[in-house]
Amino acid sequence: MIITRSPLRISLGGGGTDLPSYYNDYDGFVISAAIDKYIYITIHKTFIDELILKYSKLEKVLNVEQIEHPIIRETLKLLNTDIKSLEISSLADLPAGTGLGSSSSFTTALIQALHQNSNHLIYPERLASMACDVELNKLGEPIGKQDQYISAFGGITQFTFDKDGVLVTPLKISKETLYNLEDNLLLFFTGYSRSASSILKEQDDKTKNNNGAMINNLHFVKELGIKSKVALESANLGDFSELMNIHWQNKKERSKNMSNSKIDEWWKLALKNGALGGKLIGAGGGGFLMFYTSDSSKLRYAMNNIGLEEVRFKFDFEGTKVIQS
Numbered sequence: 027m028i029i030t031r032s033p034l035r036i037s038l039g040g041g042g043t044d045l046p047s048y049y050n051d052y053d054g055f056v057i058s059a060a061i062d063k064y065i066y067i068t069i070h071k072t073f074i075d076e077l078i079l080k081y082s083k084l085e086k087v088l089n090v091e092q093i094e095h096p097i098i099r100e101t102l103k104l105l106n107t108d109i110k111s112l113e114i115s116s117l118a119d120l121p122a123g124t125g126l127g128s129s130s131s132f133t134t135a136l137i138q139a140l141h142q143n144s145n146h147l148i149y150p151e152r153l154a155s156m157a158c159d160v161e162l163n164k165l166g167e168p169i170g171k172q173d174q175y176i177s178a179f180g181g182i183t184q185f186t187f188d189k190d191g192v193l194v195t196p197l198k199i200s201k202e203t204l205y206n207l208e209d210n211l212l213l214f215f216t217g218y219s220r221s222a223s224s225i226l227k228e229q230d231d232k233t234k235n236n237n238g239a240m241i242n243n244l245h246f247v248k249e250l251g252i253k254s255k256v257a258l259e260s261a262n263l264g265d266f267s268e269l270m271n272i273h274w275q276n277k278k279e280r281s282k283n284m285s286n287s288k289i290d291e292w293w294k295l296a297l298k299n300g301a302l303g304g305k306l307i308g309a310g311g312g313g314f315l316m317f318y319t320s321d322s323s324k325l326r327y328a329m330n331n332i333g334l335e336e337v338r339f340k341f342d343f344e345g346t347k348v349i350q351s
Contacts (some may be wrong), residue, residue, distance in 0.1 A: 027070040028142050029350040032135035033060035033342040034119070034126035035176045036213070036307055036316060038258070039269070040251025042277070044170030044187050045226065046162065047233040054187035055251045057197060057258070058176040059207075060342040063119040065131040067139045072111045080115040097129065100164040101136050104156065105144075113137075120337065123219035123309020130173030133157040134346040142348050150345055151194070154178035167223050168230035180345030182207075184199050184255055203261045208341060210263075210319050212326065212332040216289055218312025225311050228281050239279075246276055267303030267318040274305035283311050292334065299328035 030210045035058050043054035072078065077093065079085040088110070091097035098114060114136070122128045134157045141148040148156075157174035161167045171192060175185050179194055184206070186193040199207075223308055232240035250273050257266040274293070278284045289306060292315060296304055300321030314337070319325045326336060 027068055028139050028348065029066060029068050030135045030139040030142065030348050031064040031066045032131040032138070032177045032344065032346040033180055034063045034065070034128060034131055035060050035173060036126065036211075036314075038182070038266075039250055039254030039273070041172065041308075042170070042229060042271075042280070043244050043248045043251070044172040044185065045168070045230055045233065047168075047230045048173075048241070049187040050189045052241070052245065052248075054170075054185075055248050056170075056172040056185045056187070057183070057251055057255055058172045058185065059182040060165075060176050060180040060345065061126075061339040062342045063126070063337070063339060064145075064342075065119075065128060065135050066117040067132070067135040068113075068115045068117075069139045069143050070113055071109075072113050075110050077110060078113040078199055080113070091125075091228065096112070096165050097133050097160060100160050101133065101140065102287065104160060104164065105137070105140055109143075112143075121219060123313070124215065124235065125306065125313025127173030127177065127308070130157055130161065130169075131177045131346075133160055134174060134177040138348060142351055150178040153346060154192070164326075168227040168302060169223060170226070178346050182258075182341060182342045185308060190284075197255065198259050198327050200261055203258060203263070204341065206261075206263060207318075212317050212319060212329075213307070213314045213337045214292075214317075214320060214329045215337060216292070216306075216312055216334065226285055228283075243276060243280055247273065250276070250307055263318060266303065267301075270303035270305045270316075270318065277305065285311075292329070292332065295328060295332070296325060300324040 038057040038059055040056040044056050077087050087093055091101045134153055137156050154175040158171050172185055182197045184195045184197055250269050254269050297315050300319045301317035302320055304317035307316050
């Protein structure tokens with residue numbers, strides 16, 4: 027049996043500028059961090075002449091074309107994997123639709139597992155590129171590229187996107203800053219899950235149509251991402267926290283579906299209870315609120331008191347990998 031795992035991620039700056047509709051004309055810049063919450067894929071050969079797929083549902087089919095799961099189907103087609111006696115299963119530490127890049131983590135873990143099954147080595151750059159090909163090109167999802175790249179590479183990493191490719195650079199932060207981030211960046215689940223594609227499609231369509239307000243919004247987000255890089259590399263976490271607040275207020279202007287009254291209420295409550303800065307992770311509409319805090323105990327008490335569950339994490343520096351073969 028082959029088992030692979032791929033990390034989920036949190037976005038630390040520049041999110042939204044990684045869509046081709048933006049970076050093909052203006053270049054994108056994103057800081058993303060992989061965390062120790064994972065998507066797992068298992069693959070093993072069976073003695074039955076069919077494909078067995080186990081995820082949130084069970085599929086048993088005779089060939090690739092019959093597969094309902096779009097990512098599995100298109101990945102097998104892309105790799106030209108003509109194997110009939112195969113079982114593919116997935117597990118996740120956290121649910122899908124919560125803003126942590128789960129679909130791209132699923133894709134990179136699947137590609138890694140299928141390469142391992144064929145005894146083929148694949149490097150992170152190629153792995154991320156293939157995952158982007160599946161999600162953006164084959165499936166036509168209106169999403170960006172940061173999720174596939176941070177899943178493949180891991181770490182706390184900056185990505186520069188343009189029409190010619192992706193530049194991957196580890197962020198130069200001190201160990202003390204790393205530990206401060208792990209101790210004081212807190213994630214709380216809002217209880218809402220949603221499809222990133224539905225919210226990102228609005229951004230994507232407006233950008234393609236040269237909507238001035240949307241493009242200026244993304245220009246500003248990119249500036250905030252660059253300032254966040256400077257703040258993190260200079261260990262100025264106070265500035266980083268304030269940039270999170272500015273980012274969130276600006277991000278809400280992209281779509282009326284980005285937030286809701288409850289999320290806004292929780293964000294304000296957190297700022298009154300030890301949070302220096304915070305924002306919603308991912309495309310918006312639900313998922314996780316992330317805060318940097320000066321008083322983690324006070325913030326945890328306030329959020330737990332209103333029923334928001336915390337997910338504690340550390341950073342992952344390994345990226346997508348084979349953990350059993």
